[in-house]
Amino acid sequence: MLEKLRQLNLPRARFARMIADPEKCDGCGRCVQACPIQLLELHEGRPRSNMRYDAFRCITCQNCVAVCPNNAVTVEGDYRVGEGFWKNTHLYPGEKTPPAPLADRAGEPWEAFEGELTETERVIYQRRSVRLFRKKGVDRALVQRVIEAGRFAPSAGNGQPWAFVVVQGRPAVGALNERCKKALKAAGFLTLPHPWLEKRTPGEPAARLKAWQHAILPLLTALKTGEVEPRARGGINAASSDPKYDIFFGAPCVILLLVDRRGVGDPVLDLGMCGQNMVLAAHSLGLGTCYVSLVKAVNFQADLKKKLGIRRPFKLVTSIALGWPRGTVDRPVAREQPRVGWVDRL
Numbered sequence: 001m002l003e004k005l006r007q008l009n010l011p012r013a014r015f016a017r018m019i020a021d022p023e024k025c026d027g028c029g030r031c032v033q034a035c036p037i038q039l040l041e042l043h044e045g046r047p048r049s050n051m052r053y054d055a056f057r058c059i060t061c062q063n064c065v066a067v068c069p070n071n072a073v074t075v076e077g078d079y080r081v082g083e084g085f086w087k088n089t090h091l092y093p094g095e096k097t098p099p100a101p102l103a104d105r106a107g108e109p110w111e112a113f114e115g116e117l118t119e120t121e122r123v124i125y126q127r128r129s130v131r132l133f134r135k136k137g138v139d140r141a142l143v144q145r146v147i148e149a150g151r152f153a154p155s156a157g158n159g160q161p162w163a164f165v166v167v168q169g170r171p172a173v174g175a176l177n178e179r180c181k182k183a184l185k186a187a188g189f190l191t192l193p194h195p196w197l198e199k200r201t202p203g204e205p206a207a208r209l210k211a212w213q214h215a216i217l218p219l220l221t222a223l224k225t226g227e228v229e230p231r232a233r234g235g236i237n238a239a240s241s242d243p244k245y246d247i248f249f250g251a252p253c254v255i256l257l258l259v260d261r262r263g264v265g266d267p268v269l270d271l272g273m274c275g276q277n278m279v280l281a282a283h284s285l286g287l288g289t290c291y292v293s294l295v296k297a298v299n300f301q302a303d304l305k306k307k308l309g310i311r312r313p314f315k316l317v318t319s320i321a322l323g324w325p326r327g328t329v330d331r332p333v334a335r336e337q338p339r340v341g342w343v344d345r346l
């Protein structure tokens with residue numbers, strides 16, 4: 001029974017590891033800054049895995065690979081859990097692979113077939129979440145242009161169940177970051193080993209969950225599975241224990257995405273498509289974006305919601321950090337094999 005709880009709350013997992021080639025790496029630190037869960041650190045001028053992490057590691061986004069100007073970084077391994085509630089080893093037939101949209105040319109490098117893809121395909125494969133932003137702001141007209149792309153997303157019953165709040169300028173975005181982090185710390189209190197929060201540094205190998213947390217986590221897992229998923233807790237750990245962590249990564253603009261709960265069918269699905277239209281349009285304009293759902297911490301703060309103008313029937317679902325990328329960020333990366341079932345007779 002206790003073992004079952006352990007597997008649910010802190011499952012034994014294999015994580016990917018970032019490797020920097022010492023011959024190519026010049027210690028610029030871009031990979032360290034781009035890591036969403038602060039998993040990397042510079043040690044003697046070279047990046048390496050942050051040794052303070054134990055249970056929560058790499059989400060294999062490979063932004064460290066994408067942002068490296070010297071092609072010095074690779075990511076080895078995948079996130080795999082062998083047993084228990086979070087088991088996924090049986091779900092993936094192999095390792096992650098780079099984009100291969102042209103079936104007859106699978107295995108060829110991106111540069112070999114990129115020219116044969118449509119512009120839309122190139123945008124889809126090269127877009128990365130941007131976490132390295134320049135200080136320069138984004139003009140209101142461009143923000144409106146990005147939102148306009150969202151307005152023309154498909155939605156069930158053409159219900160268009162969305163609304164937006166634009167938080168403009170670093171002072172406002174910085175204040176929003178601070179308020180979110182405070183609330184995230186409360187989430188960490190419920191779900192993370194306390195020494196990790198108290199040390200105000202990410203991770204602590206010897207830390208253990210408290211008995212009451214072991215009791216509460218199964219309930220949270222049942223009610224809010226995605227919020228306490230082991231990798232999500234890695235993000236909460238970074239955001240709630242590192243005073244310097246900025247959940248918006250210094251972006252000069254954040255667009256809050258709100259759903260109208262009265263929408264037809266599954267309105268959050270419509271909102272997701274609306275957001276992706278915006279992200280792809282922004283990419284095509286040379287802007288960088290990163291979805292930031294840690295912003296949902298706003299939902300627990302009535303005064304902040306009021307200031308932001310978030311009222312029923314609207315609910316904040318996620319946000320898009322928007323700004324000008326610092327250096328090249330966009331590049332194709334490897335992904336898990338798709339889980340596809342083919343059916344030709346029923």
Ligand SMILES: Cc1cc2nc3c(=O)[nH]c(=O)nc-3n(C[C@H](O)[C@H](O)[C@H](O)COP(=O)(O)O)c2cc1C
Binds near residue numbers: 063128129235
């Ligand atoms: C709904 C949603 C919420 C996300 N929330 C966060 C977040 O709070 N913080 C963050 O750094 N990245 C966040 N991301 C970005 C993901 O980490 C990223 O999309 C994923 O690692 C794949 O990397 P890519 O976008 O570069 O392809 C979110 C993405 C989505 C779709």
